[in-house]
Amino acid sequence: MRLFHTGKEGLVGLDIGASSVKLVELQRGRSGYRLRGSAIVPLPQGTVIENAIHDRQGVVSAIGVAMEQAGARSKRAAIAISGNAVIVKMILMPRMNELDLEEQIAYEAEQYVPFDLDELYLDFHVLGPSRKDPEQLETVVVACKRDVVDDYRSLLEEAGLELACVDCSVFTLNNVAGVVGEVSSEDIYHQDWSNRHAPQTTALANIGASLINMTVLIRDRLTFVRDHFYGGNQLTEAIQKHYGLSFEQAERMKLDRFSELDAGLVAGYFDDLASELMRSLEFYSAYHSKFPVERLLLSGGVALMPGITDALAERTGMQVDVIHPFPTIAIPPHIVPDAQALMQVGPRLVVPIGLALRAFDP
Incomplete structure (x- = not known):
């Protein structure tokens, strides 16, 4: 498939x-x-x-x-x-036709994926020439059980x-x-950035009830992806414990009476959330230190929390905004x-x- x-x-x-x-x-x-x-x-x-x-x-x-x-x-x-x-890997592949590339990807995947390939659906997408070596193609490989x-x-x-x-x-x-x-579609891979300001690097973080999906783009080029389990439920559970409520009652309080929550409780959650986000960005920075993340774009239910952009901007030192798909x-x-x-x-x-x-x- x-x-x-x-x-x-x-x-x-x-x-x-x-x-x-x-x-x-x-x-x-x-x-x-x-x-x-x-x-x-x-x-x-x-x-x-x-x-x-x-x-x-x-x-x-x-x-x-x-x-x-x-x-x-x-x-x-x-x-x-x-x-x-799902397993997502960014790899470099030599230039070749699509049929040969597909065969080579299957071979390469065996080195990166800790499962038998017969247990997986495998697909790939060529992002474009490598910034460092135009004869190499930056390729994202995806394996799903x-x-x-x-x-x-x-x-x-x-x-x-x-x-x-x-x-x-x-x-x-x-x-x-x-x-x-x-995000801009300006081509970063055929320009010399050595004597000018680097292209804007943006981290996108979709923060749901239990999971953060993060990707980092240099202009519009996918550079890094990571998922990890953390989200709005952590605040709900903190409210539940602090006020002695059921999970459903705590969730309703979070959604309907956020301004009434204990300020220290909310600040502690934002501290932990910022730490989780920065931990992912540390993985990114280990391989892409020349392109530091300048902007964080939020989506998901947690992005609707009052004060979240200012709180995370203060804790991460980045510009923080929310993606609004409408209008x-x-x-x-x-x-x-x-x-x-x-x-x-x-x-x-x-x-x-x-x-x-x-x-x-x-």
Whole structure:
């Protein structure tokens, strides 16, 4: 199975996370992309834990509700896989034709992937010539466990959908950042930066309930990816312990009464979150010290927390902003009467939007 190929136009982007199922369907016109439908359907705690689905019927039901709420037309779905279910490696390959490259990638993958290749779906994408050696091609190789993909396929079939495309959550961030103009497409690999300011390097961090997807771009060139388990649930659990609440009560307090939370509790969470983000960027810096990260772009539910951009800017020393996909992606009034409310939760929809954009791949 070629993970990144959709086959033909028409699909929904489906993000199955720890706290909700999120769905987006787009259409494209002369003036750009427009929303065709969207939905966010909450999931009870424990339904999905570290990407493992523990209540299969609950997820199938939530997908059905999301399809109905969004008024989705397509029955073909693109999903995102992240965490320990997928391995992403950036490697250098000599220039060769695509057929030879595909054979060589399979050989190279055996050196990087700690599983039998028969247990994996393998795909790759050539990013372009290496900055250091134009005769070498920077290539991203992705390996995903067959049983995980096949399980998602059967899950979607139970929900009445066809699995059309499997993507990585980190790659969807790049798709959306490019569409909304948050990264430049200036070619950095054929320029001499030795006597001028280096190109802006941007880290994109999608922070959900239990997982951070991070990617680093130099201009629009993918340079680094990392997933690790940390997210908004850590604050919910701290609230739960501090106030003696159930998890559901603590989550509701976090969402509805954030300003009433103990200031020290929130500051401690932001300290820990900043440390988690900087730990990932230390891995990046070990290999790319000439291109330090200057800007951090947030998405996901945690990006909606009041004061998060200032708090992280203070703790990381970087410019921190939030990705807002709307109104660059237009919201037709007949589709969503309350466009303002949708715009406010737009950062939560970045992954499914990035998936939905795969419908328009060349």
